[in-house]
Each structure stands twice: as structure tokens, then as C-alpha cells.
Amino acid sequence: MKKSSATDLADQLNISKARGLEAVMKARLISAVQKEAARRNLTHAQLAKVSGLPRSAVTGILSGSLQKVTIDRVLRLVEAAGLEAEVKVRRAA
Numbered sequence: 001m002k003k004s005s006a007t008d009l010a011d012q013l014n015i016s017k018a019r020g021l022e023a024v025m026k027a028r029l030i031s032a033v034q035k036e037a038a039r040r041n042l043t044h045a046q047l048a049k050v051s052g053l054p055r056s057a058v059t060g061i062l063s064g065s066l067q068k069v070t071i072d073r074v075l076r077l078v079e080a081a082g083l084e085a086e087v088k089v090r091r092a093a
Contacts, residue, residue: 037062052076
């Protein structure tokens with residue numbers, strides 16, 4: 001993940017770097033779920049059933065609504081789509 005994208009977003013929105021990073025992470029995870037769901041022809045209802053989330057929540061998340069979306073919910077969708085997420089941590093420059 002490019003450090004500058006999260007930092008730039010944080011600067012543009014006048015939020016902390018951590019919140020910027022969280023938004024970028026969610027967006028990238030959601031994008032991966034959207035691509036995999038399209039590839040596998042998964043419906044929102046199917047993703048909802050596997051993830052245990054309400055279908056309306058799945059639709060909201062996949063349509064780009066990031067407000068009040070927890071990383072837990074996004075990761076449940078990642079798993080429901082048959083994907084696995086990884087996190088890499090390194091020392092700050």
C-alpha cells in the first residue's frame with residue numbers, strides 16, 4: 001500500500017493518518033471483493049448469507065458507502081468472497 005495515498009487522503013480530508021489509512025484499506029478490500037464477486041457471479045444475497053451480514057449492509061458496503069462500516073464487516077465480506085487478506089507492518093521512515 002502506498003503510504004502517500006493514505007497520507008494524501010488524510011491531508012485532503014483533514015483527518016488523522018490512521019483514519020486515512022483505514023479508509024484506503026477498506027476501499028481496497030471492497031474493490032477486491034467486488035472484482036471477485038463479479039468473477040464468480042456472486043450476488044449480494046449470496047455474500048450476505050455466507051458473511052452473516054444483512055443483504056442491505058452488503059449492498060451498502062459494495063456500493064461504496066464507507067460511513068459506519070467496520071473493518072470487521074469488510075473482512076467478513078472478503079472471506080465470503082473466498083479471499084484472504086494480509087496486513088504488512090513496517091517501521092515508519
